[in-house]
Amino acid sequence: MDPHREALQRIVSNLANKNGEIHNFIDMLNHTIKNVQVNSSNAISELDEEFDGLYSLLDEMKGSMASTIQQEEARKVQALQDQLSQCSNALESSEELLELAAQSLDIKDPVEFLKAARQIKERVTMASAFRISLKPTVSDSMTHLMVDFTLERRILQAVNFLPVPKAPEIDLAACLVADNCITVSWRMPENDGRIDHFVLEYRKTNFGLPRVKDEQPWELIDYIKATEYTLSGLKFDTKYVNLRVQACNKAVAGEYSDPVTLETKAFVFSLDSTSSHLNLKVEDTYVEWDPTGGKGQEKVKGKENKSGGQNPLLKSNRSSSLRSGGPSPKRTPVNTRSSVRGSRDRFTGESYTVLGDSAVESGQHYWEVRAQKDCKSYSVGVTYRNLGKFDQLGKTNSSWCIHINNWLQTTISAKHNNKTKTLDITVPDRIGVYCDFDGGQLTFYNANSKELLYTFRTKFTQPLLPGFMIWCGGLTVSTGLQVPSAVKTLQKGENVLSGSTGSLNNTA
Numbered sequence: 001m002d003p004h005r006e007a008l009q010r011i012v013s014n015l016a017n018k019n020g021e022i023h024n025f026i027d028m029l030n031h032t033i034k035n036v037q038v039n040s041s042n043a044i045s046e047l048d049e050e051f052d053g054l055y056s057l058l059d060e061m062k063g064s065m066a067s068t069i070q071q072e073e074a075r076k077v078q079a080l081q082d083q084l085s086q087c088s089n090a091l092e093s094s095e096e097l098l099e100l101a102a103q104s105l106d107i108k109d110p111v112e113f114l115k116a117a118r119q120i121k122e123r124v125t126m127a128s129a130f131r132i133s134l135k136p137t138v139s140d141s142m143t144h145l146m147v148d149f150t151l152e153r154r155i156l157q158a159v160n161f162l163p164v165p166k167a168p169e170i171d172l173a174a175c176l177v178a179d180n181c182i183t184v185s186w187r188m189p190e191n192d193g194r195i196d197h198f199v200l201e202y203r204k205t206n207f208g209l210p211r212v213k214d215e216q217p218w219e220l221i222d223y224i225k226a227t228e229y230t231l232s233g234l235k236f237d238t239k240y241v242n243l244r245v246q247a248c249n250k251a252v253a254g255e256y257s258d259p260v261t262l263e264t265k266a267f268v269f270s271l272d273s274t275s276s277h278l279n280l281k282v283e284d285t286y287v288e289w290d291p292t293g294g295k296g297q298e299k300v301k302g303k304e305n306k307s308g309g310q311n312p313l314l315k316s317n318r319s320s321s322l323r324s325g326g327p328s329p330k331r332t333p334v335n336t337r338s339s340v341r342g343s344r345d346r347f348t349g350e351s352y353t354v355l356g357d358s359a360v361e362s363g364q365h366y367w368e369v370r371a372q373k374d375c376k377s378y379s380v381g382v383t384y385r386n387l388g389k390f391d392q393l394g395k396t397n398s399s400w401c402i403h404i405n406n407w408l409q410t411t412i413s414a415k416h417n418n419k420t421k422t423l424d425i426t427v428p429d430r431i432g433v434y435c436d437f438d439g440g441q442l443t444f445y446n447a448n449s450k451e452l453l454y455t456f457r458t459k460f461t462q463p464l465l466p467g468f469m470i471w472c473g474g475l476t477v478s479t480g481l482q483v484p485s486a487v488k489t490l491q492k493g494e495n496v497l498s499g500s501t502g503s504l505n506n507t508a
Contacts, residue, residue, distance in 0.1 A: 065145075065147065068145065069142065069145050072142065072145060073142075075138075076138045076139075076140075079137045079138045080136060080137070080138060082137075083133075083136065083137050086128070086132055087132060087134075089128065090127070090128040090129040090131075090132050091129065093127060093128060093129065094127060094129040097120065097123055097124060097127060100120060100123075101120050104116040104117060104120060161251075162194060162249050162250065162251045162252060163194075164252055164254050164255075165188075165192060165194070165195055165246075165247035165248065165249055165252070165253070165254030166188065166189050166190065166192070166247070166254055166255070167189075167246065167247070167254055167255040167256060167257045167258070168186040168187065168188055168189075168198065168227075168245045168246070168247050168257045169186060169187055169188070169189055169257060169258075170184065170185070170186045170243065170244075170245060170257050170258070170260045171185045171186060171187060172260050174228075175243075175260070175262060177241075177262050177263070177264060177265070177482070178482065178485055179482060179484055179485055180232075180233065180234050180235070180236060180266075180480075180481055180482050181230055181231060181232045181233070181234065182202070182230070182231045182234065182241060182243070182262060183228065183229070183230045183231075184200060184228065184229055184230075184231070184243055184245070185227065185228045186198075186227050186228075186245045186257065187227055188227075188247065192247070192249075194249045194250070195247050195248070195249055196248055196249050196250050197222070197223045197224055197225055197248055198224040198225075198227070198229075198245055198246065198247055198248065199220060199221070199222050199223075199224070199245065199246045199248060199253065200220070200221040200224055200229050200231075200243065200244075200245050201218040201219065201220050201221070201243070201244050201245075201246075201256070202218065202219055202221075202231065202241055202242065202243045202244075203216045203217065203218045203219060203241070203242050204216055204236075204237065204238035204240070204241055204242075205238055205239075205240050205241070205242055205261075206238050206239050206240065207240065218244075235480040235481075236264035236265075236266030236268070236480045236481070236482065237266075237268045237479070237480040238264065238268075239263065239264060240261050240262065240263055240264060241261070241262050241264060242259050242260070242261050243259060243260050243261075243262065244256045244257050244258070244259040244260070245257045264480075264482070265363075265482060265483075266365075266479075266480050266481055266482050267358070267360065267365035267366065267367060267479060267480075267481075268358065268479050268480045269356035269357055269358035269367075269466060269479050270284050270285055270356070270357050270358075270479075271283075271284065271285060271286070271287055271354050271355075271356060271357070271468070271477065272354065272355050272356065272357040273354070274346075275346035275347070275354075275355065276346070276347065276353065276354035276355075277293075277346075277347040277348065277351060277352045277353055277354065278293045278348070279291065279293045279352055280293065280352060280353075280354050280470060281293065282354055285476060285477040285478070285479060286474060286475070286476050286477070287354050287468060287470055287474060287475050287477075288470070288473070288474035288475075289352070289470050289471055289472050289473055289474065346389060347389050347390075348389050348390065349389070349390045350390070350392065351388075351389060351390050351391055351392050351469070352469050352470055352471050353387070353391075353392070353393065353467060353468070353469050354467075354468050354470075355383070355387075355465045355466065355467050355468075356465050356466035356467070356477075358465075359385070359463035359464060359465050360382070360435050360437050360463060360464040360465075360466075361437065361463045361464075362437050362438055363436075363437060363438065364434070364435070364436045364437075364438075364439075364483055365434075365435050365437075365483070366432060366433065366434050366435075366481050366482065366483040366484065366487065367432075367433050367466065367477060367478060367479050367481055368430050368431065368432045368433070368447045368477070368478040368481060369430065369431045369433065369468070369475055369476070369477055369478070370429065370430045370431075370447075370475070370476045370478070371404065371429075371473060371474070371475050372473045372474045372475075374472070374473050375404075375406060375470070375472065375473025375474065375475070376405075376406050376407050376471055376472035376473055377403075377404065377405050377406065377407055377469075377470075377471040377472065377473075378403075378404055378468070378469060378470045378471065378473065378475055379392070379393045379394060379401040379402065379403045379404075379415070379467075379468065379469040379470075380401060380402050380404075380431055380433060380444070380467075380468055380475075381393050381394060381399060381400050381401025381402060381415075381433075381442070381466075381467050382399070382400055382401075382433075382435060382442060382464040382465065382466055382467055383396070383398060383399035383400075383464065383465055383467040384398040384399070384462045384463070384464065384465070385462065385463065385465060386398055386462075387399055387467070392469060393415065393467050393468075393469050394414075394415025394416055394417075394418075394420070395415065395417075395418045396417065396418070397416070397417040398462070399416070399467060400414075400415070400416045400442050400456045400458075401414075401415050401416070401467065401469075402414055402415075402431060402444045402453060402454060403415050403420075403469075404427050406427075410427055412425060412427045412453070414444075414454040414456070416456060421454075423453065423454060425451075425453060428446035428447065428448060428449075428451075428453070429447075429448060430446070430447035430448055431444055431445070431446070431447055431453070432444065432445035432446070432447035432450070432484075432487070433445075433466070434483060434487055434491075435464065436491075437460050437464065440457055440458050440459045440460055441455060441456070441457055442455070442456040442458075443455040443456075443487075443491075445487060445490075450484060450486040450487055450490065452490060
């Protein structure tokens with residue numbers, strides 16, 4: 001094709017595209033003009049409504065104040081009329097007495113004169129004219145009901161469109177993260193009586209500083225009237241939470257405050273389905289016994305299940321209160337997680353085990369476990385990464401657990417290094433696990449009442465993985481939890497709890 005024709009076709013195509021863009025822009029401008037007109041009409045309607053309300057309020061105030069003046073007038077007039085009536089009666093009585101006294105002066109008989117004079121004297125003594133006050137009871141002044149709207153007039157003259165509220169300032173020192181709740185406190189940089197409410201936004205993040213990319217969307221809490229708010233019932237599945245606040249008046253929202261970042265200090269993990277026993281069905285934080293899951297696996301010589309209908313987790317083991325002197329397991333690198341994730345034969349035989357996919361390497365952490373009501377037998381604890389494929393929790397010197405048996409009778413026991421201690425306590429619905437890695441402490445609680453169940457004390461030398469064994473039933477694990485305040489309080493009073501501290505401790 002002729003190059004000139006091709007160039008001309010490109011020009012035509014570009015012109016057509018540009019014409020289309022201009023048409024779209026014209027449509028957008030027309031739409032914007034209509035929106036401006038509609039929004040202006042709405043603004044004038046709201047202005048009329050506000051002024052009508054102001055007029056109505058002024059008329060109401062005027063009527064109320066005029067009524068007060070009229071009531072004061074009526075009160076004063078009534079008081080003066082009462083006093084006028086009293087004076088008129090006193091004057092009438094006094095004139096009558098004066099006429100009588102004048103007539104008495106003409107009496108010639110001394111006895112009659114003396115009698116009349118005595119009567120007049122008595123009547124003068126009792127006359128009301130000598131007892132009434134000749135001063136008005138009320139004044140004619142009404143200056144106490146005068147008004148001066150100079151200040152109000154200045155305020156009205158200063159009436160203008162609503163200003164944009166300033167950004168609040170979050171008081172980081174007053175913010176609190178505890179019991180999976182976040183209390184946020186803020187203040188305005190200056191007093192603003194037009195603030196109607198506040199908006200709080202938060203988002204979870206694994207980054208200490210706010211980022212533009214790869215962030216989760218903000219979640220919003222609207223119409224907060226106070227300058228403090230508590231977010232409750234949170235699951236801390238990230239290391240940090242970003243927060244920001246904005247102030248709103250009736251018409252417009254202001255700028256957001258500078259975002260702040262609070263650390264959640266919560267341990268988050270899921271159950272590692274890739275390395276669990278084939279007889280376990282694992283979904284995120286839930287594990288369930290599946291008797292059909294292992295039918296296809298090969299029996300391992302000397303390790304096949306020979307327990308029949310008996311609970312395979314209840315094979316006899318010596319109970320001892322002696323401190324174990326077994327050797328410490330070898331230290332394994334932290335980054336060896338891949339070595340325990342190779343395949344579903346990570347655990348086999350009677351080790352119906354699943355581990356968490358994240359390890360505890362330092363600090364204080366807490367998680368909870370709830371068992372199904374029909375769960376026959378289960379264990380909850382921690383272990384080093386070196387737990388053997390046939391090993392059960394609590395039967396090695398590198399694993400610690402609480403074991404619950406609901407097979408024939410309900411019992412709860414603490415297990416470590418193949419030693420068992422039966423506990424004389426009621427099995428709770430939920431078990432809380434508190435691990436203080438640096439302090440060498442693993443404590444189990446009734447998650448509802450925070451009552452102590454058992455405490456292991458040792459020196460942890462390798463990262464710890466949450467571990468769970470289950471037979472007939474299911475377990476639900478709750479992670480992303482902070483160490484509850486009640487548990488922290490119990491830890492401070494650990495001397496009181498010494499009776500519940502086990503004798504299965506050893507340095508592992």
